[in-house]
Amino acid sequence: MIEVRLFATLRENREKIYFLPAENFHCALDIYNHLNIPADEVSTLLINGFHKKPHDEVKDNDILALFPPVGGG
């Protein structure tokens, strides 16, 4: 399974967390499409805690964390 965590405004009308079967998805963008998340709304994609791009591969047991633009300090 792939764990997908959504944060901030990406949670609006969606769940906070999804567990998806790994075999259905090749890259992060496939997951965006499955969850109906426009790619331009995702500012930061973390795969297992590291910054990645939408076309980067996903595999079983990965944890994805998706954020819209955020800042602070």
Next chain:
Amino acid sequence: MKTSYMGKVARINLTTGEIKVESLDFDLAKKFIGGRGLGTAMLYEEGIAKVEPLSADNKLIYITGPMTGTASPTAGRYMVVTKSPLTGMIASSNSGGVWGAKLKYAGWDAIIVEGKAKSWVYINIEDDKIEILPADKYVGMLSEACDEAFKEVHPKASVLNIGPAGEHLSLLAAIMNDKDRAAGRSGVGAVMGSKNLKAITVTASKNAVEPHDADKLKEAMKACLKKIKDNPVTSQGLPTYGTAVLVNIINNTGVFPTKNWQESYYKEADDISGETLKDKYLVKNNFCHRCQIGCGRVVTIDGNKVAGGPEYEPLWAYGGNCGNNDLNAIDKANFYCNEYGMDAISVPCTIAAAMELYQLGAITDADCDGMPLKWGSAEAIVEWTKRMGEASSPLAKLMADGSYRLCEHYGHPEVSMSVKKQEMPAYDARGVQGIGITYATSNRGGCHVRGYLISPEILGLPEQLDRTTTEGKAAWCKIFQDLTAVIDSMGLCLFSSFALGAPEYAALLNAGTGTEYDVNGLLEVGERIYNIERLFNKAAGMKPEDDRLPKRLTEEAIPDGPSKGMVSQIKVTLPQYYEARGWKDAFPTKETLDRLGLVEKN
């Protein structure tokens, strides 16, 4: 020449009661802008680096920037500049609200407070009139009550005050204004307390500052507003969730220090996140004067009390760093920091250090007076905050002077997660290589707002850097430090920089003051400011080994989570940083000083 400086500084001696009106030194202002830069230069010129911080010899400068109060974005900031009793080095603590702008509207660029009053006093400013008045009846008051009591006497005033923590000289004492805004760090409230100065009330009959060129400022402002509106961080992220929105992204990167930095991933982080704060406790946003962003939170505490809410730092420090996921308790503890007038970063970090000392058995139940310092105890974080504010037990009194002195007292200096005796903020430098340089070299000790490399290393602004590598980070750090020094000195909020860059700041400053800076010229002023702070620290007795990170960050790898196995590479980056700065053994070389037009004082 028309300019957005007011041209006037008040020098108030509390020992003699003398109040002098001085002209602003425009030559010095040109070299150091205002706020943090000019305040430091004034202190350095007046030989304050060598004085005892809590003696009558120390001086306390409340200073605006040339853009404070002008029609510029986020133009409501002022600085408190003094010698810090916490670090023994330069302190410049920034605050918003409206007090700083009112000081400017009343006609003052800065006020310098010297000496020590014989008994408790406050300073009342009404435009040109300045008076020193007795304050005995306000002593012991918490911030909200203090604000309201002074407003009964001065109905239109903005109130700046210390709380009980500042009165009893806690080295973590903040200076509060407008109830819940804080010049929070480096113990500036203790310096105010040491002068027997409880408050400064300011009433102004004007509500604007005229710039050098109103048309140019209007044009620059229009361009800035568009950028702030078009930028998703300043127009959506910060207004919707506040700085608390960082909890989840920092935690999911595995750099969210947990249990006093023993770990760096907190499983319950979402319970204390900006998202949860918004869903459960948020009443409305809080805007500082002339702010277009509104990151401040107003929250409900215990289901009834409405008060200023926590920013990201206290959410982390009272949350993951104390192993606590009770958000209401964090709201409450943060409220008590404001009420007692204490630094809402260093106080919870000191509680976290005390919790580790309790875990080690160094602090015992006998020390705890019925409130054990157990990880995750919501009761303990609230109760110990109050106790620190009141200095109500021997342990509370020790804790009120910060983690460094606390941990040294118990024979475990390594447990204090501090730099230059000031607690580090909410990002684990083991997993973010650049921010470690910021921490180690910050002139005011452990701090994130002296070169916020989290922006490029985690948030991808202005571009995404690889957080795990050291390459190029020293140069990034220098530029961020220099630009930050400029923004702090102009009187603007650092958060404007998520949308604005050096060209916008140059346009604003030029329109305000009639200068003709380009980007490089402006960054050179920032560099000069960073270097004079370093000269101040050198004169104050700083040693090269003070530019260091706690051993835990260089020797103990992050034990679990996404950044498992990482340590800080500061030994690699620090020499690169000194080279980028033109420094040798932590201090500027003669060539660097000459290039920046600085002269070292003996």
